[in-house]
Amino acid sequence: MHPITEAIRIQTERTNEMEHSTPMFLTSSFCFDNAEEMRAAFADETDDNIYSRFSNPTVQEFIDKICALEGAEDGYATASGMSAVFASFMTFLKKGDHLISCNAVFGSTHTIITKYLPKWGIEYSYVPPNDQKAWESAIRPNTKMIYLETPTNPGLDLVDLEFIGKLARKHPIILNVDNCFATPVCQTPIEFGADLVLHSATKWIDGQGRVLGGVIVGKKELIHDIYLFCRSSGPALSPFNAWVLSKSLETLDVRMERHASNALYIAQKLEGNPKISWLKYPFLPSHPQHSIAIKQMKNGGGIICFELKGGLESGRKFLDNLKILSLTANLGDTRSIASHPASTTHAKLTEAERLAVNITPGLIRISVGLEHRDDILGDILQTLEKC
Ligand SMILES: *Cc1c(COP(=O)(O)O)cnc(C)c1O
Numbered sequence: 001m002h003p004i005t006e007a008i009r010i011q012t013e014r015t016n017e018m019e020h021s022t023p024m025f026l027t028s029s030f031c032f033d034n035a036e037e038m039r040a041a042f043a044d045e046t047d048d049n050i051y052s053r054f055s056n057p058t059v060q061e062f063i064d065k066i067c068a069l070e071g072a073e074d075g076y077a078t079a080s081g082m083s084a085v086f087a088s089f090m091t092f093l094k095k096g097d098h099l100i101s102c103n104a105v106f107g108s109t110h111t112i113i114t115k116y117l118p119k120w121g122i123e124y125s126y127v128p129p130n131d132q133k134a135w136e137s138a139i140r141p142n143t144k145m146i147y148l149e150t151p152t153n154p155g156l157d158l159v160d161l162e163f164i165g166k167l168a169r170k171h172p173i174i175l176n177v178d179n180c181f182a183t184p185v186c187q188t189p190i191e192f193g194a195d196l197v198l199h200s201a202t203k204w205i206d207g208q209g210r211v212l213g214g215v216i217v218g219k220k221e222l223i224h225d226i227y228l229f230c231r232s233s234g235p236a237l238s239p240f241n242a243w244v245l246s247k248s249l250e251t252l253d254v255r256m257e258r259h260a261s262n263a264l265y266i267a268q269k270l271e272g273n274p275k276i277s278w279l280k281y282p283f284l285p286s287h288p289q290h291s292i293a294i295k296q297m298k299n300g301g302g303i304i305c306f307e308l309k310g311g312l313e314s315g316r317k318f319l320d321n322l323k324i325l326s327l328t329a330n331l332g333d334t335r336s337i338a339s340h341p342a343s344t345t346h347a348k349l350t351e352a353e354r355l356a357v358n359i360t361p362g363l364i365r366i367s368v369g370l371e372h373r374d375d376i377l378g379d380i381l382q383t384l385e386k387c
Contacts, residue, residue, distance in 0.1 A: 004185065004253045006068035012057040024243040025058045054231045058239040062201075062246040063215060069184035069249070070197050072217035076227050077242060081180060081200020082108050083235035084214030088176050088198055089145075091229040092222075095121035097144040102129045102159055104152035104357055106178070106200075107345055113147075129157040130289055135167060143171065149178040150187075150296075154341055154365040155358040156280045156305050158289040161296045165193025174222065180204070180332075185253045186260070186298045195219050201245050203332030204302065207255050208248070211241040255334075255370065259302030263368040266377050267304050275314070275384045277362075279306035302369075303331065308362030314387040315340035315362050321383040324375060325366070336369035336376045 001009070011022050030049040032038035041048040049055050063075040078084045089112065093099060101113055103126035113124050125138040129152055146168050150159040161177070168175035176196040177189040183204045189197050199205060201213035214237070216226055230236065237245075260283070267281035279286075282293035283300030293300060308314040318340065319327055325338045329345070339345065346359045354360075368376060 003069045003071070007065045007249045007252065010061060010064045010068060012061045022061060022243065022246060023058070025056055025239050027056075027239070028052050052239060053234055053236045054227075056236075056239045056242070058246070059237050059242040062213075062237070062242040062249070063217070065246060065249045066184065066199070066205075066215050067217050069188075069252075070179070070217050071188055071190050072197065073220040074223040075215055075217035076223055076230055077201075077237035078214035078216070078230065078235045079237055079241075080212045080235075081106075081178075081198070081202055081214040082112075084198040084200070084216045085109050085178065086112060087226055087230050087233070087235060088196055088216055089117065089122075089147075090233070091226045092174055093117065093122045093144055096123075096142060098123045098125070098140050098142045099145050099147060100125050100127060100135070100138045100143055101147040102127055102149060102152065104129060104155055104157060105147070105149055106153055106180075109149075109178070110357075129159045130292075132160070132163055135164065139167075139171060139173070143173055145174045145176055147176045147178070149181065151181045151282055151301060151303070153181060154303075154305050154339070154363065156282060156287075156303060157358070158282060158287075158292045158296075160289075160292045161187075161189055161192035161194070165189075168195075169193055181303060182297060182301055183252060183256055185256050186301055187296055190218070192296065195222055203330070204256065204259070205252060205332075206245055206248050207252065207332060207334065209328075209330050209333040209335070211244050213237055213241045213245050256302070257299065258370055259368055260299035262370070262373045262376065263302050263304055263366075264300055265373045266366070266368060266380065267300075269377055270304070270306065270380065273381075273384060275309055275387050277307045277309050279304065302367060304366045304368060306364055306366075307360050308364060308387055310387050311361040312342055315364060316343055317387045318364055318383050321386045322379055323382070324371065324379040331365075331367035333367065334370045336371060336379075337367040338380075339365045339367075341365065 029051045040046045127134045148159045175194045177194045180200045196218035198216040325336045341359045
């Protein structure tokens with residue numbers, strides 16, 4: 001079967017009611033018939049479910065579908081994207097180890113890397129996404145993990161997965177990729193050599209802004225270590241959220257096709273607009289790393305970013321005059337969302353700190369939804385006139 005078929009057909013065993021839609025196991029623990037069965041489960045001699053912090057059939061259905069889509073051997077699902085990021089660091093990094101990360105990462109990931117890892121004696125180096133020499137020269141004898149996002153948030157820069165995969169293979173380094181922005185129907189980092197792939201399932205995977213969730217997939221032995229860490233530390237995904245997310249995976253491929261075709265159309269129409277100094281979308285030939293985009297992505301994804309000529313003040317006007325697009329912190333929803341990082345998510349940084357992570361004063365990020373493409377475009381054009 002093709003992975004997108006598996007994402008639709010993989011299902012937890014039906015109950016005696018023979019329901020067609022997938023059952024939901026909202027239970028914290030599981031029963032045993034006798035002392036011997038219970039002993040064997042606790043001794044890891046059987047695969048029986050014991051307690052939902054360890055495993056749960058509904059959560060397992062979601063994991064199995066993501067594994068099929070990513071081409072991964074095994075996985076563990078977490079309560080949020082951040083708990084997936086945190087567990088992937090905490091399981092493998094110890095005092096004296098070194099992490100290399102691309103310098104443009106999700107805000108809370110940046111906080112973990114720069115504030116918490118050093119507190120525990122873990123060193124890090126930040127590298128620009130597309131500077132191959134910098135990636136090579138950042139490697140030290142104690143480098144344990146390479147971590148990256150591609151495309152990056154919010155700047156949509158790309159990391160060349162083929163290059164990084166080969167680089168990581170030359171050393172005993174775990175390559176860990178946050179694949180949230182692209183989704184597994186658009187980009188599968190394992191085929192380029194990633195050992196671990198993680199997601200904030202809160203975004204495109206849910207796709208409708210309802211629940212938080214996360215997942216880490218990859219090599220069986222690495223996932224086993226993550227499982228042992230999470231089984232003890234407790235970031236388990238709720239079976240209710242897993243049920244929502246598993247149903248969402250049945251439509252991920254068709255949703256992402258439309259998000260991406262809407263985004264490409266809008267990007268083409270906005271490029272060259274007199275109020276905009278530059279615009280980035282991975283599948284536009286004008287994107288600085290367009291050749292990398294077409295090598296590793298099936299489409300350009302659902303995010304567009306551009307810079308308003310009028311800077312910070314225009315950014316606020318852009319948000320204030322929108323009539324359809326939502327002002328909200330999320331992305332990857334059926335509903336289009338606009339954000340202005342300099343006055344919101346990154347407002348606490350100084351201008352110099354913002355520029356260091358490519359947050360320019362007039363930067364606007366659009367998460368393109370599933371509304372009619374001309375309605376989304378029309379709303380953006382009318383607010384641009386007032387900027
Ligand atoms: C949102 C996001 C996260 C964090 O996920 P949560 O589900 O909000 O915890 C991590 N990485 C990326 C790229 C994200 O967009």
